Amino acid sequence: MAITAGTEPVFHLEEEHAHAEGGSTMLGFWLYLMSDCLIFAMLFAAYGVLGGNYAAGPAPKDLFDLDLVAVNTTMLLFSSITYGFAMLTMDKGRVAATQGWLAVTGLFGLAFLSIELYEFAHMIHEGATPQRSAFLSSFFTLVGTHGLHVTFGIVWLVTLMVQVARFGLIKANRRRLMCLSMFWHFLDVVWIGVFTFVYLMGMLR
């Protein structure tokens, strides 16, 4: 590969092309997750600042049910491990098992969302709406944004299950499943912050 006089170094271009074939997707997706992490950091900061302003309204102790939050956390934790199993079966190329684990993951995700929506509905029914106080505004924004992420994660999961059903575990689908894996586990990491910072610390206040 010696460069003789007058020869353009075309091999650089070829290498660039070979690299762009999905090779940098994981790093790109990781950078997206980091920017998403910053969104949550802003919302956590807002909650940290405003979380004590009850405007003579209900406080965390009056609203939160830790048993419910514990069940919710368990759902998300189970969905994380089942997604892990989906990735392991994907590595072995077993389509049916992968689909099965993905479905179980989606069901755990749905259970999480249902419990969260039940909690929100219960709070709003008691008059603890987002308009009630700065604490509730920041609470609903933070926890709601996380719930919205989970919702889109489930939409993405169903989309990928259809993709896998139609085209099998082709390279592109594996790459997509790996991106969703990072997204899903990332949401679990954010939830650790939510249940610690919002629910557990809220009960201690």
Add this chain to the structure above:
Amino acid sequence: MSAHDHAADHGHAHGGAAHGSLRGYLIGFVLSVILTAIPFWLVMTGAIDDKQATAIVVMAFAVVQIVVHMVFFLHMNTASEGGWSMLALIFTLILVVIVLTGSLWVMYHLNANMMPGLHDMRQMP
């Protein structure tokens, strides 16, 4: 080394870093369950009398659990993507720390110093 070899090598290193093993997932899961159950138990039963101390312990458990998730579920290590994902993570963490501590610190002092009438009330007999 041709472009093809390079791509193949890259793909392999990548696959190994990003997937993990059954053992890794199970260790991560068991650790997560323990690290979740203890803080919930501490807050629900009030095992530690001092609320401040409970809060610090609960936060410490959260930090450990986040690291566990990063390592066992997100497969973070210094080698993945040639170190770039770790660099991005460190940069993000620095920003998060600045945002959180900065906001809380500034707004705490704002509340403490600017609350109308608070100082006067305190100085009243």
